[in-house]
Amino acid sequence: MGATKAKRMPREVREQQMMDAAVQTFGRRGYRAASMDDIAELAGVSKPLVYLYLNSKEELFTAxxxxxxxxxxxxxxxxxxxxxxxxxxxxxxxxxxxxxxxxxxxxxxxxxxxxxxxxxxxxxxxxxxxxxxxxxxxxxxxxxxxxxxxxxxxxxxxxxxxxxxxxxxxxxxxxxxxxxxxxxxxxxxxxxxxxxxxxxxxxxxxxxxxxxxxxx
Structure with a gap:
């Protein structure tokens, strides 16, 4: 069911959802302690999807x-x-x-x-x-x-x-x-x-x- 939602949700909405999760994770844990697994879990998506949309951890933090x-x-x-x-x-x-x-x-x-x-x-x-x-x-x-x-x-x-x-x-x-x-x-x-x-x-x-x- 989660995979179906990820496909049906517009890309820009899904991307902002992941960005929101990333800001919360980086803001509270710091760059080094935060993981892409943490961000994916908070956003309710798979880690490969985070990488697909937002590339590397460094690029995500910069964004x-x-x-x-x-x-x-x-x-x-x-x-x-x-x-x-x-x-x-x-x-x-x-x-x-x-x-x-x-x-x-x-x-x-x-x-x-x-x-x-x-x-x-x-x-x-x-x-x-x-x-x-x-x-x-x-x-x-x-x-x-x-x-x-x-x-x-x-x-x-x-x-x-x-x-x-x-x-x-x-x-x-x-x-x-x-x-x-x-x-x-x-x-x-x-x-x-x-x-x-x-x-x-x-x-x-x-x-x-x-x-x-x-x-x-």
């Missing part, structure tokens, strides 16, 4: 990384409306990021924990994802600077390197907070986003107003 990375980027980009004030854009992006990582903890584990620690070529995939997220956040901070300039007729004292560094810091904080929030009972995505927003925007606001911290 999982790329799928989860694309989904996360789409969620963040789709939540940010260009016409909103800069703080609302950043809030929307952060809320979408933490909502997605909370709703897809296995996918986030694949990206943030497993791929990074397994080595190449997987780590390079995550580096590419992080680069896209940092570039997006850099654009948001740059938009905030331009918004301040338009409102006050004064350019904030933010060099391009400062903007890039702030984006790196913000993304790094978001990555750490996502893992912490997923392991903290009762912590919601909005609460996590508000934690980082309160931490980051107060500092960004002071910088935009020309009130940077100095060691004195």
């Amino acid at each position: 999982c990384i790329r799928r989860e990375a694309a989904a996360l980027l789409d969620a963040v980009r789709g939540a940010v409306e260009p016409g909103l004030p800069a703080d609302r854009q950043l809030w929307a992006g952060l809320a979408a990021f933490f909502t997605h990582t909370a709703e897809h903890p296995d996918g986030w584990s694949v990206l943030h924990r497993q791929a990074r620690t397994t080595g190449e070529p997987f780590a390079a995939e995550v580096v590419a994802l992080r680069g896209e997220v940092v570039a997006f956040v850099t654009g948001l901070i740059g938009a905030a600077a331009r918004e301040t300039l338009a409102a006050t007729d004064r350019a904030p004292d933010l060099a391009e390197r400062d903007v890039a560094g702030l984006a790196q810091a913000l993304v790094g904080a978001a990555e750490s907070l996502a893992g912490w929030a997923n392991e903290t009972p009762g912590m919601t995505a909005k609460e996590t986003a508000a934690t980082l927003m309160n931490f980051a925007w107060a500092g960004l606001g002071n910088l935009m107003d020309g009130r940077g911290w100095s060691p004195g």
